[in-house]
Amino acid sequence: MMQKIIKTILVSAFIVLLTACQTEKQSIDNPQLRVLYWDEDSFFKKHGSLFLANHPDYNIEVIPLKDELKPGKAPVDSMMKVIRDKQPDLIQPDLDTYKVLVKEGMLEPIDDLIRKDGYSLDDYVPAVLAALKDKKSGELFGLPSTFSGIGLYYNKSIFQLHGIPLPKNHMSWDDIFQMAERFARPSSNVNEERLSSDCITSTA
Numbered sequence: 001m002m003q004k005i006i007k008t009i010l011v012s013a014f015i016v017l018l019t020a021c022q023t024e025k026q027s028i029d030n031p032q033l034r035v036l037y038w039d040e041d042s043f044f045k046k047h048g049s050l051f052l053a054n055h056p057d058y059n060i061e062v063i064p065l066k067d068e069l070k071p072g073k074a075p076v077d078s079m080m081k082v083i084r085d086k087q088p089d090l091i092q093p094d095l096d097t098y099k100v101l102v103k104e105g106m107l108e109p110i111d112d113l114i115r116k117d118g119y120s121l122d123d124y125v126p127a128v129l130a131a132l133k134d135k136k137s138g139e140l141f142g143l144p145s146t147f148s149g150i151g152l153y154y155n156k157s158i159f160q161l162h163g164i165p166l167p168k169n170h171m172s173w174d175d176i177f178q179m180a181e182r183f184a185r186p187s188s189n190v191n192e193e194r195l196s197s198d199c200i201t202s203t204a
Helices: 011-027 040-054 075-086 095-103 113-116 126-131 156-161 172-181
Strands: 032-037 059-066 148-154 195-203
Touching: 032 040, 032 075, 040 059, 075 095, 095 126, 148 156
Parallel strands: 032 059
Antiparallel strands: 148 195
């Protein structure tokens, strides 16, 4: 059913591709998908069981990535070897690996599938989609199910109290450290949190 090394990427693309497969399955006996994922249990807990509940005629084979990782070998090299040797239909890499696979021509664009099935991208964060598009062709090779980002928070009232301009977008770490140095050290009995960072995980 899939002629290239791999058709698409990431679990939300799983939905896009499977929608496309639905349109083909009238001529396919025992439709099958091969998925490269960390392990079989986590795949079915997070994605596979829900999909099979709605598409019970599909057979999903999970290729456990954890069994393919070798000590001293870069994970991206291990993944590329698995893709060449076992030719999965779907994978879920991190962003850095995704970009390497796009550069190596190992992924199939999904733009035509998205248009064909009328799959809306309106609910995706534009910046996340932009990060996944090929810089030269503008093609999209996958969709994220979630994304993580680091946010820097600041206490607006404390900045105003000290008469220090509020932080702006695109500040460097040097700018942030210099700005922090403008605050007088608080006394031991004063608890003022001026800047804080956190990692945010969200649906795309």
